Amino acid sequence: MNKHQLASTIWESANQMRSKIEANEYKDFILGFIFYKYLSECELNLFQKEKLSEDEIKKVDEKDVKYAKHVRETLGYFIAYDNLFSTWLVKGNDFDVKDVRDALSDFDQNIDEVYKKVFEKIFNTLQTGLSKLGETSGSQTKAVKKLLKLIKKIPMDGKQDYDVLGFIYEYLISNFAANAGKKAGEFYTPHEVSVLMSEIVAEHLKDRKQIKIYDPTSGSGSLLINIGRSAAKYISGDGKIDYYAQELKENTFNLTRMNLVMRGIKPANINVRNGDTLEDDWPFFEENKKETTYELVRVDAVVSNPPYSQKWDPKDKEFDPRYKDFGVAPKAKADFAFLLHDLYHLEDDGIMTIVLPHGVLFRGGEEAKIRENLIEKNRIDAIIGLPENIFFGTNIATIIMVLKKNRPTSDVLIIDASKGFIKATKNNKLRACDIKKIVDAVKNRSAIEKYSVLVSKETIRENEYNLNIPRYVDSTDDPEKWDIRATMFGGIPVSEVDEFDDYWDAFPGLREALFKEASQGYLQPRTEDINGTIDSFESVEAYRVAFIEAFDGFYETLQEDLVDGVLDVVADKEKEKITEDIFRRIDPIKLADRYAAYQVFAEYWEIISADIEMLQTEGFEVITQVDPNMVIKKNNKNDDDDEVTEVQDGWKGHILPFELVQEMLMPDEVEAIQVLEERLSEIAGEYTEIIDSLDEDEKQGSFLNDSNDAFVSKELKATCDEILQGVESEEINALNKYMTMPKKEQLAFIKTCMDADWDKIEKNKDGSCKKPSLTSRIQQLKMEYEFPEDSYEGKLLSALRLSDEESATKKDLKQKREALHIKTKETIEGLSEKEALQIVEQKWIEPLICNLKMLSSNIVFEVISSMEYIAKKYATTFHELQTEKISTKSCLIDMVNMLKAERVADAEGLQEFNAILGGQL
Template sequence: MNKQKLANRIWESANKMRSKIEANEYKDYILGFIFYKYLSDKEVRFMKSKGATAEDIKLLSEEDTETVKYIQGNIGYFIAHKDLFSTWLTLGKDFDISNVRDALSAFSRLIDSNYKKVFDGIFETLQTGLTKLGESSGSQTKAASDLIQLIKDIPMDGKQDYDVLGFIYEYLISNFAANAGKKAGEFYTPHEVSLLMSEIVADHLKDRKEIQIYDPTSGSGSLLINIGRSVSKHIDDDDNIKYYAQELKQNTYNLTRMNLVMRGILPSNITTRNGDTLEDDWPYFDESDPIGTYNPLYVDAVVSNPPYSQHWDPENKETDPRYARFGLAPKGKADYAFLLHDLYHIKPNGIMTIVLPHGVLFRGGEEGVIRKNLIENNHIDVIIGLPANIFFGTGIPTIIMVLKQKRENTDVHIIDASKGFTKVGKNNKLRASDIKRIADTVAARKDLPKFARVISRDEIRSNEYNLNIPRYVDSSDSPESWDIYSSMFGGIPKREIEELSAYWLAFPGLKAELFTNDSGEHVNIKERCLKDIIKNHPDVISFKEHFAGAFSGFDAEIYSHLVEGMETLNISKEETLLSNEIFERLSSVPLVDEYRAYQILNDAWVKISVDLEIIQTEGFSAIKKVDPNMVIKKKNGVDVEVQEGWLGRIIPFDLVQEALLHEEAAALKEKEDRLAQVTVELKEILDSLTEEEKEDISDVLNEDNTEFVTGLVVKAAKDLLKGHQASDYAVDSPEGKILAVMNLLDDEKGLKKNIKSDSDKLHSLTKETIENLTDEQVYSLLELKWIKPLMKELHQISLVILDTLASKVQAISDKYAITFSDVEDEIVKTESALSSMLEQLTGSEVDMRGLSELKALLGGE
């Protein structure tokens, strides 16, 4: 099940459950059941991997203490066969809410003592909330049964290129944002922000063999999971990553643990705490063994998105080692308290990233003192300004701040990334290319106009430690200027042409072909088609050849990676490999924005990765399968799910028809085109009728004379043909038009019948074709689906560059094409013409006095 199908099913279920469960609570139930299914399926997979048969699994019970201990020692818990999620499904109508209560109670009792920190109380939110599913046991059973049926097909094997719980959580929060409001925004980090932070951290840690990461306000756990995934691109063994998390809210603390476990992370690599980070800091120790388990927790990376400007109590915290060196955050704003907590817990060579409100960069008082101390102690490394409206539940501007314990440089890298996003509903969203551009800029510590600057500590001191981004990076658009000479006399100022210098460097001879040679400060554009000059210029032709050459053989390389390696390639790493290849191929091509090419790749990869996920999960045979196309229809006023034909699980029907059933598809298309033409011809006949003709033949039209009525037309035509031939009536006469309409309606009826029949036959033939594809046809179709569109989009980049140049030159030309003198002449001509018209007007004495004054104002006298 891909993401979109999963999202659709969950949203449908959520709407059905709204009468029983608060919208924002719904996620706790569905996530709890999903996690229980995961643990059940994991136990079954483990037993099967050890040679257990289906009959052996049916015998799993608490009474078999030896097997209980064996399973507990390997996976950390035990679930009896009667309590397995799969058993609930087999119960059918015999399933009862008590099955869930008993199973959750037994799970808590049967956790291995070594895994208590990971699993103890993890189902508390679900367990205590079951009564909210309905007022009676029966209604609770019905609601639980609906949820179980909903999630039974959700993938649980960890092969997905996304964390299932995190995706569902994000989807529900975004759709319930109005209901969840600020509470959701307090602990939820959008995936794109999480990914950006992860890429920055992963680059810093890329040479480490073992890594410890910590999130002190972990929420859903998405930050930790994304960092783990990003870091795993550079590390040989994922099991060498240890995860630490702390979360205040019980239900989200449980979600952190669920999410980490579901991603296949070893329980021994997960250490979590449910507590107040600011009031109840590590060192961590197990109360049963305080000396042996003492851990002050210094890690390689800390990442957090704490609740913004939260109230906290700084009283008696002066000696707290987290704050002693820098100062105490004010009562009403705990932002710097969280930041200093994070900084305290990183190793000397570690890194931290934190999301904070923009105000921490410039607010004074206690925060100003802390900021100064951080700068003077050389801890602030990077500041990234994010777009507004990027977080659910709040529209305030936010930043990511990157800090380190020890740095060789003393400057601060400031990036204004507030302009790079796409609009999704009411929220702004970072695109994949925005994330990569920012991460690459951080890694290379680059200066980029209107985007990034490395600021010296002296400059920051001169600004009294105010780090407000616009003081250092001006990302605003340059105001448009107008040349006064060109506005008065025409011509184009050379300085405006030189603003396109990047194009003239790439096409050295083109400027002379576009503009007249003038020794002064202004030139004129040559009177020829700009696009033709640009398109046919030798420099431009050479550029297009160079661009095409850069991608020579790339399609064959992608084919080798994706099609030939579809069953074994590493999905999470493959996009990085391909993007690196694109960047390398474009490195010598001028004018190209590599990040535009990367975005094209990512847009394609979103779809390709879903297919690869299905293939790697279900096997090669999945490509030759079709699924019922289920749609929602109204039946007796109730929404009912019904089947309308079939869909290719991976290969779309239209692609098969285009590639393998072209003749059949073309024949159908011809009839559909003819049907569309009949509709046009009917409208043309109706439009050709005069109002009198419409009155004469109103008995074949609807009430407002806007449409022919089939039955009435047929009757009228038959009457006309009684004792007559069609040729007896002139084609342009009302009678001739009625007969023409009858013929067209006959055509329309026959075409609709044939199109329905042919369409059904083609649909069935397409289904049969997919199910009987040869392997060679599969490879060819995947190439058409995955590679051809990607290559076409990449090759379009060069044409977009040339169209942009033509548009810019045309805009400069149009800007000064009409001078003030031309405008003045036009005004005079218009006034004169209007004055002449006024001469022809007559009226009362008062009217004529008014007209006389108007003529005087127009200069007509």
């Protein structure tokens, strides 16, 4: 399975295994063990690289002082063989949670002095929290063994660019954050926000050969890592990025370090500290030597998502060099304190992005003064308003502020991106197209109607340095207009039709085909079939053709670049190349939205890039590999012990999807299965028809379930047996007679009796009939008896026949599916390179291009919807509504007058009701 599937499987298991433990706490266990496995694997790789035999590896321990020292100097730490993750697995039933405690304790004693900042006390959270996994040593051991078994499947072979481990680690962090409530904000910035900030920063730094990046509130470290990954696209060589990170909470600080180390970042490039960013101006100083070792470190990029509106101690901070030029944030809200700390450590040509609550843009007091200084000193480059409810643990509105020290312009780009998102479970989520649009707007400093605007310093001064986004960007939808005359008398105002000028420009002649003049300034539809008229209109058809022609040659380009050159594709560069090609093709097309096209591409690129990654790192031969399809099975033994196991459910292609292979290479088998599936669907409908035809008394039988919407097979058969009990025919009577005869007379009876078709009954060796075959034949003859179709008996027998057919069809369907499944496995494994690549083409390219071309249909559908709405908007006039109202009231009065009151109170009620309606009694 690819890394997406593996991560999903591990998360599903882990989430079930955590049972009643809070997600925020359980993450520390599983992530800690993943990291320990990673360190163990790194050490084993070193042993193998140095040609140690299996027996020699088993002897590695602290007693071999020289070799232990060598390992510490090479890796930064040393783990004895008995303490390795793989050794724990080998112990099986002999494993005990004490093994973990001893190993983690030993780990801290075997860290090289140079690497202490990276590894010291990194397992503290895991070590102190083991007791939460169970009340007894036995229950803790059992819980840890489950975790080890789950984690062992994560590959950590360090293949170049195949960042499975890092992907799974962040995937788990993200999912734990989604389930951790308010605690989530302490350790995780949503991946999409992280990518957005990364792309903005990377664009600014793309011409640099070596950089320093810093996150002063690092959380899990994912934000810092994503920035580094995006920047690394433009930097060649290893060790060219220095990472600085500070985090206040110890358990979260440990996540930062683990995450950085597991991404293959060299310890020499990792500078981390567990401390209070606002109290201690770091980077940089050595612990316990602050006064003598402090050295101001400026970096190329600072990124941060600090805690929102946190309280802090601003006492004497006016003298702090971080704040003295701009002001001190108020005690109740430290947002600007974090921002100014970040800014202070920025190089003159650097860039910083920070996530802040929306209130920093307009709050008064000390914050207003800080805003004024930031504007006047020309530090704020852009403000990006994000959608609400996009961060885990809070639904407040947030922004990203982009700041630089040396800016060639004094205006501020303000973007309202609050409406660009998709609803994902409990939170909103930025789509790929939303991120791309924001990044492009920042990169090009674009002014886009109802989205972004460049605001001059003078305008901001006029607004008293209030940067509230709605003051500058009006992203609200225009209120709907209603023409009073058209409401009264009908007709469509010409002015409202004029508002769709983009449509009329894209589809010449369509306006005239849809509308004709009704009176001065008003139009009326020429046709009631708006949909059909637009859909078949000449210029609309021409538009569709032009849209398709815009992608001429695109298939061949993708085939050459992605398929023919699959092993040489550089994914990030290829993505940019394809994006620019799509934009070049789609931009000239009227009404087309480049970002809608980008979203289509981005969704398919996730599939394409994942496959390319596997083919390049695992070897091209995996293109015809078939893997066991493992699924999670939960066995509920009791409330306190939920066993989660993984079992095989068939097979699946490592790269090639079974369904696609079947569709392309086994159409006859697929069609045969579809025929059976359709028949089962028809049978379900026929069941319903029979049930609906029964009257209420007939439905009281036990052959229907409690809700009277399905037959109960066993009871249906029993009822039908009773119905068929008295059914007779000459052949049935003959067969029954045969069954009552002495055996010596049966053979003669077969020869002389012409009423039965004896050839349809299975015989014994002596020529006599087998009893099961006789019974089956009698039942068959009874079932063939024709009751009147509309009779109770006829309906139930029809249902029983359907039941028998359904059982046979399901059996046949299961056999055909199983046979097709095995044939597909064998077919994939036997494909030639050329055949396999043809299937890859259909997986990657065909659906991408098809969905890009489908965008024209979406545009036409939007036009149809708009025109149908405007045609209906004034179709019913106020006069017609009033007439209908009067008519309805008159009908009600007549109905009330027909009522006879038996009590005085009822008569008074009817009289009042009539008076309200305006009638008379």
